[in-house]
Amino acid sequence: xxADHALVERLGRARVLVLGDVMLDRYxxxxxxxMSPEAPVPVLRQASLRAMAGGAxxxxxxxxxxxxxxxxxxxxxxDAAGRELAAMLGDEPGIASRLVxxxxxxxxVKTRFVAGRQQLLRLDDExxxxxxxxxxxxxxAGLEAALPGVDIVLLSDxxxxxxxxxxxxxxxxxxxxxxxRLIVDPKSRDFRRYxxxxxxxxxxxxxxxxTGISGEDDASVASAAREAIKSARLGAVLATRGERGxxxxxxxxxxxxxxxEAREVFDVSGAGDTVIATLASALAAGADLAQAARLxxxxxxIATGKLGTAVVHPADLLGAIQARDVLASEAKVVxxxxxxxxxxxxxxxxxxxxxxxxxxxxxxxGHVSLLSQARGAADRLIVGLNSDxxxxxxxxxxRPVQNETARGIVLASMSAVDLVLVFDxxxxxxxxxAILPEVLVKGADYRLxxxxxxxxxxSHGGRVMLAELLPGHxxxxxxxxxxxxxxx
Numbered sequence: 001x002x003a004d005h006a007l008v009e010r011l012g013r014a015r016v017l018v019l020g021d022v023m024l025d026r027y028x029x030x031x032x033x034x035m036s037p038e039a040p041v042p043v044l045r046q047a048s049l050r051a052m053a054g055g056a057x058x059x060x061x062x063x064x065x066x067x068x069x070x071x072x073x074x075x076x077x078x079d080a081a082g083r084e085l086a087a088m089l090g091d092e093p094g095i096a097s098r099l100v101x102x103x104x105x106x107x108x109v110k111t112r113f114v115a116g117r118q119q120l121l122r123l124d125d126e127x128x129x130x131x132x133x134x135x136x137x138x139x140x141a142g143l144e145a146a147l148p149g150v151d152i153v154l155l156s157d158x159x160x161x162x163x164x165x166x167x168x169x170x171x172x173x174x175x176x177x178x179x180x181r182l183i184v185d186p187k188s189r190d191f192r193r194y195x196x197x198x199x200x201x202x203x204x205x206x207x208x209x210x211t212g213i214s215g216e217d218d219a220s221v222a223s224a225a226r227e228a229i230k231s232a233r234l235g236a237v238l239a240t241r242g243e244r245g246x247x248x249x250x251x252x253x254x255x256x257x258x259x260x261e262a263r264e265v266f267d268v269s270g271a272g273d274t275v276i277a278t279l280a281s282a283l284a285a286g287a288d289l290a291q292a293a294r295l296x297x298x299x300x301x302i303a304t305g306k307l308g309t310a311v312v313h314p315a316d317l318l319g320a321i322q323a324r325d326v327l328a329s330e331a332k333v334v335x336x337x338x339x340x341x342x343x344x345x346x347x348x349x350x351x352x353x354x355x356x357x358x359x360x361x362x363x364x365x366g367h368v369s370l371l372s373q374a375r376g377a378a379d380r381l382i383v384g385l386n387s388d389x390x391x392x393x394x395x396x397x398x399r400p401v402q403n404e405t406a407r408g409i410v411l412a413s414m415s416a417v418d419l420v421l422v423f424d425x426x427x428x429x430x431x432x433x434a435i436l437p438e439v440l441v442k443g444a445d446y447r448l449x450x451x452x453x454x455x456x457x458x459s460h461g462g463r464v465m466l467a468e469l470l471p472g473h474x475x476x477x478x479x480x481x482x483x484x485x486x487x488x
Contacts, residue, residue, distance in 0.1 A: 108124075
């Protein structure tokens, strides 16, 4: 199981507190077939309506969808929209909503009109004055009561009034006083309002507005993030950059630039909520910042491919991780010229190279043991893989069972293997002469004088290792047991 798979399985342990601006997101879906005769605008023929919790409510929904438990503190009006929002959040498993009702304000409602994949118009109905007096006190009391039971706190600022000056600074003090980590999704141009946050997650335009640095490329985004960290006394910044992915800047470590994970973009609304929810859940589940950012980047790609302010589930993440791992595995199967370039970089960094070879047709525990031993003998392992034509000559017309593409991908998916090189000759001697590995590995069923390339490796100061074999495991035996015609 990969580290990312293990992390996804731990997300259910997360206990997250979300404080911020909740809102009701309405969607009016339909089709456009003509323009209005009254004005140059399209006429939307309504087909369906949909409503869901948005803003901080959507952040909470995403934490819960990932399996975690979340306490949501927000503000609604004493109106029909507020009651609808409270009812819908109350029905969400995993969410304990503690909404403060302020009769002096309206619940924030965003209504989007959508034709096909095109959003035509968004209508906002909101009251944005900062929470004050008894309303601010109720929000802070809810925060203080919930802090002991959570791992991490997330402030979701949509500038709708919850995180005004009267609440924000006192909230940060209470969170730090309780020893909890703090993530802030900012809206204000003045990042100093969030001073002391462990992680700030601005988008590209928010970061540019706050620092005066445009952030058009990787270097300038990293510079803007460092300026924000310095001026606002932040722990780290994760800048979300739309189609350019994300950039994480933390401490003295080099910036981590994550490319957007390629998929068809359907709807970007709510993607930022998914990012911070995944970040908070991953950090609460024990991930470091870099691993949490990578998982959040994967989640963002999934969210933009869904309709509306959608949530991401563990199964979505596991599917995306598996697809990404397959692509990464294919990238390990390379030509010799590419391999030699990588080997040169590895050796410059002080790495020692091990090499082994074989047909690896129907991977079994014996293969796994051999590869594990080979990888343990050096810093990098390169596997020479007999091509289909080579195996035909060596083992007969009924072999291999799997073609070289399938065999290469399976080998490359194993954590012990760093590169796979397919060779068409009967032996890998040409590869061994080109690579000159520090360790040449074969199974203990060979004698030293039978190992192809042993003399080459030893003459250059390397050694030959005969790996222990697991008894009872062979591809030929497996094929025979299932009625095949395998030959030794």
